[in-house]
Amino acid sequence: MARPRSRKKNDLPANLYEPRAGYFVYRNPENGKTYTLGRISRGEARDQAIEANRTFEQRAEQRLINRLHAQALGETFSDWLNKYAEVLKRRNLADNTMRQHKWRIKTMEQQFGAEPFVHLLETRHWAEWLDTFTEQDKTRSAIAWRSWLLDCFNAAIAAGWVDRNPIEPIRAPTTIVKRDRLSLEAARAIICVAREQKDQWIARSIELALITAQRREDIASLQFRKRDAASGWVESDSLYVTQQKTGARLAIPLTLAMPEIGMTLGDAIDACRDHIASRWLIHQTNPHGNSPAGSQIWRDTITRRFADMRDEAARRSETPLWRQDKEPPSFHELRSLSLRLHTARHGKDFAQALAGHKDARTTDTYRDIRGSEWVKLSTDVFKTP
Secondary structure (H helix, E strand, O other): OOOOOOHHHOOOOOOEEEEEOOEEEEEOOOOOOEEEEEOOOHHHHHHHHHHHHHHHHHHHHHHHHHHHHHHHHOOEHHHHHHHHHHHHHOOOOOHHHHHHHHHHHHHHHHHHOOOEHHHHOOHHHHHHHHHHHHOOOOHHHHHHHHHHHHHHHHHHHHOOOOOOOOOOOOOOOOOOOOEOOOOHHHHHHHHHHHHOOOOOHHHHHHHHHHHHOOOHHHHHOOEOOOOOOOOEEEEOOEEEEEOOOOOOEEEEEOOOEEHHHOEEHHHHHHHHOOOOOOOEOOEOOOOEOOEOOOOEOOHHHHHHHHHHHHHHHHHHOOOOOOOOOOEOOOOOHHHHHHHHHHHHHHOHHHHHHHHOOOOOOOOHHHOOOOOOOOEEOOHHHOOOO
8 A cells, every 4th residue: 555645735637746945857658757847946846747647648548449449440550569479489489489479569569569469550650659659769779669660561461461561661760889899809808807817707708709600598508418499509510599689590510610710619618617517508607695516697797797807908008998989898799809800810601600690692511401400610611711
């Protein structure tokens, strides 16, 4: 039960609060977001809150009207979203991708689920909705939502629910990349700092990522041998990886080298073997909190500890390791650097295969095997001129 308001605040309209004397904030009753009104007179704060409450009340009445209209007009947007969820299930998407879809469907249900589907076919409606993200400097969110809605309505066309996609005319917002790329100089400096740490798994994770170009979740899941449900393991002369994001299946040779740090993939894996008994290549080398030695390192921990090493390397460096007008590179930038270095050494087709991306221009060596076989990578095919 909520705490009752003090007597002197009982005259405030719903959703208006006075956390400090003479300072007012308003809470959006639909999503809980608060808006600062600042230090204004009590009367003006009351007027603004009453006006805002009236708007939300009218909107609630309109949603009720829409539900009543929907019974006469046929399907609601919620009806289609339920069908769309079934379409997504048939695509056999990765778990994380499916979670993202479920979250977006839930968001659409909350905002537009009761609307008759035919009322949501106006391009202007969605253009204005997407603009709310760009106005808040959330361009990436606007891009992601546009892409999702485009697919949602394309699926509706394929299912015969509509005959046009209202999202197509909307241009994707342009975004300015804020994060800087990771340079080889910076990567070397970060590895030097990581190798000094008591927790050696930090250096091992960076080395493996730089050599293999795999994502942090795949690096964190690597095991020394094949087990049930394992997504990555060492066997014979290769490191086998089933990428969690794309499902791509790779067999990376242990001879794959990264001369820039003086290591092969086999060297990096051998460095993961220590006096601690563990199934995981990247594991706790010392007890930490509730995690005993040998336990798996989670991907968010990898991200945080990489940032620590990066910042320490920057403090030691006499010259900036990244552009000061950009955000510092994250662990994921190791993947980009790795692919750039492998492209220069082995060619773009090898880098394409190592990344786990499909491309129509790949050679017969890297054909589309539709996930039924392992893509066997061989550095012998690509000779440096």
